[in-house]
Amino acid sequence: MDESAARRGVQSRMTPHRRAVLRVLAALPGPATAHSIHRALRAGDERIGLTIVYRQLASLVDAGVIGTGLDRDGRHVFHLRTDDFRDYHLTCVRCGRVTRVDASVALRWAADAAVAHGFSDIAVSIDLSGRCARCPAGRATGTTAVTPYR
Ligand SMILES: [Zn+2]
Numbered sequence: 561m562d563e564s565a566a567r568r569g570v571q572s573r574m575t576p577h578r579r580a581v582l583r584v585l586a587a588l589p590g591p592a593t594a595h596s597i598h599r600a601l602r603a604g605d606e607r608i609g610l611t612i613v614y615r616q617l618a619s620l621v622d623a624g625v626i627g628t629g630l631d632r633d634g635r636h637v638f639h640l641r642t643d644d645f646r647d648y649h650l651t652c653v654r655c656g657r658v659t660r661v662d663a664s665v666a667l668r669w670a671a672d673a674a675v676a677h678g679f680s681d682i683a684v685s686i687d688l689s690g691r692c693a694r695c696p697a698g699r700a701t702g703t704t705a706v707t708p709y710r
Pocket residue numbers: 652653654655656657691692693694695
C-alpha cells in the first residue's frame with residue numbers, strides 16, 4: 561500500500577477531534593484561521609492543542625472536505641467546501657424568473673448534520689422553486705405553503 565492510500569484510509573475515519581473541528585467550521589460565519597478555530601474549540605470545552613488542529617485541518621483539506629485560502633492579511637483561512645456553492649437559485653414555476661438566494665445557512669446545517677453522522681465528502685443539492693411576486697394568483701397572505709421533498 562503506498563503512502564497516499566494509507567493517508568486516505570486515515571482521513572476517511574471520523575475521529576472526535578476531526579468531528580469537533582468540522583462542527584466549529586460549520587458554526588462559524590465564514591472562513592477562519594487555525595487560531596480562531598482553536599479558540600472556538602477551547603471555548604466549547606474541547607481539549608485540543610493547536611498542533612492537532614493544524615493536523616486535522618491539513619488532512620481535511622487533503623480529503624477535500626474543507627477548502628483553504630488566504631485572507632486580506634495573507635493568513636491561511638479554512639472553510640467548509642459547501643461555501644463554494646453558497647449561491648442557489650429560486651425558479652418561478654410560472655414565468656421562469658430566476659433569483660439568486662444565499663443558501664449558506666441551509667448548507668451549514670446540511671454539512672453539520674452529515675458530519676454528525678460521520679459522513680465526509682459531503683454533497684448538497686437544493687432545488688428551490690415557487691411562484692414569484694410578479695406572477696398573479698399568488699395572493700399575498702403572509703404565509704407560505706412549503707412542499708417537502710420526499
Ligand atoms: Zn413568476
